[in-house]
Amino acid sequence: MKKWILMLLAALLTMGLVACGSDKTSSDAKGKTVGDSVNYKIIGIDPGAGLMKASAKAIKDYGLDDWTLVEGSSAAMTAALKKAYDKKEPIIVTGWTPHWMFAKFDLKYLEDPKGSFGKDETIHTIARNGLEKDLPEAFKVIDQFHWTPDDMGVVMNGIEDGDQPEDAAAKWVKDNADKVAEWTKGAKKGSGEKVTLGYVAWDSEIASTNVLGKVLTDMGYKVTLRQVEAGPMWTGIADGSLDASVAAWLPSTHADYYKKYKGKFQDLGENLAGTKLGLVVPTYMDVNSIEDLK
Ligand code: PBE
Numbered sequence: 001m002k003k004w005i006l007m008l009l010a011a012l013l014t015m016g017l018v019a020c021g022s023d024k025t026s027s028d029a030k031g032k033t034v035g036d037s038v039n040y041k042i043i044g045i046d047p048g049a050g051l052m053k054a055s056a057k058a059i060k061d062y063g064l065d066d067w068t069l070v071e072g073s074s075a076a077m078t079a080a081l082k083k084a085y086d087k088k089e090p091i092i093v094t095g096w097t098p099h100w101m102f103a104k105f106d107l108k109y110l111e112d113p114k115g116s117f118g119k120d121e122t123i124h125t126i127a128r129n130g131l132e133k134d135l136p137e138a139f140k141v142i143d144q145f146h147w148t149p150d151d152m153g154v155v156m157n158g159i160e161d162g163d164q165p166e167d168a169a170a171k172w173v174k175d176n177a178d179k180v181a182e183w184t185k186g187a188k189k190g191s192g193e194k195v196t197l198g199y200v201a202w203d204s205e206i207a208s209t210n211v212l213g214k215v216l217t218d219m220g221y222k223v224t225l226r227q228v229e230a231g232p233m234w235t236g237i238a239d240g241s242l243d244a245s246v247a248a249w250l251p252s253t254h255a256d257y258y259k260k261y262k263g264k265f266q267d268l269g270e271n272l273a274g275t276k277l278g279l280v281v282p283t284y285m286d287v288n289s290i291e292d293l294k
Pocket residue numbers: 045048049050051052096202204205230247249253254277
């Protein structure tokens with residue numbers, strides 16, 4: 001009887017060891033893969049974002065046929081991340097830098113050896129054709145707007161901590177008079193002329209657009225911040241219904257939009273350097289590369 005139990009135990013132990021032995025780095029001790037643990041879902045953002053296109057490309061490049069890229073919004077993605085993080089549950093999201101989530105949570109980008117997410121790029125300011133002629137002084141300020149990921153981080157964190165975007169922006173503008181002076185240098189004040197800035201509700205762009213909007217308001221313009229989807233943002237600049245946007249990620253993330261509207265807008269160049277896109281997971285997850293998801 002006793003011998004029989006021992007033999008059974010030995011057999012079970014062997015089976016367990018075999019299962020463990022077949023584990024890859026992407027599996028936990030029970031042989032459950034990362035895919036199993038997150039239901040083969042990558043939590044995405046708004047479908048118009050270049051990040052979604054890059055993520056779809058990554059899924060293809062790495063042969064992740066069983067995986068689903070879930071569409072939603074930046075807000076829904078960060079809410080899902082927060083919820084999982086609080087319970088130390090596994091989650092994979094589409095992410096980008098600059099973003100407050102890296103200050104709030106311990107996160108890591110999954111390595112992307114195939115380069116599906118492209119090289120790091122810059123954020124550009126774009127303007128409608130004719131803005132320079134119609135509103136040269138406002139144009140000058142818009143053109144001179146540039147800052148750093150750290151600057152943007154201050155505004156983003158303020159918003160995440162509960163400030164209204166316009167309040168977080170106003171605070172930054174007050175605390176950074178020297179930088180603002182560089183943007184307004186040589187520009188005469190306006191007298192109530194209308195300026196409409198288009199943006200998408202991406203955390204990074206909520207911050208930048210509110211800051212430039214505040215500066216233009218202080219310069220005497222009547223500023224409207226118009227929140228739209230990514231496609232309509234580019235269309236609006238091209239058809240002149242929007243004056244400018246500080247939310248163009250180039251050369252890769254918004255390459256399609258850039259190509260589509262070439263000649264119908266003015267590219268005023270970089271307003272921020274130091275961006276990155278990719279798949280992001282909490283550091284407590286035992287996975288390091290997109291390759292491990294297969
Ligand atoms: N983002 C933030 C945007 C650009 C700004 C990375 C989510 C995108 O993917 O289009």
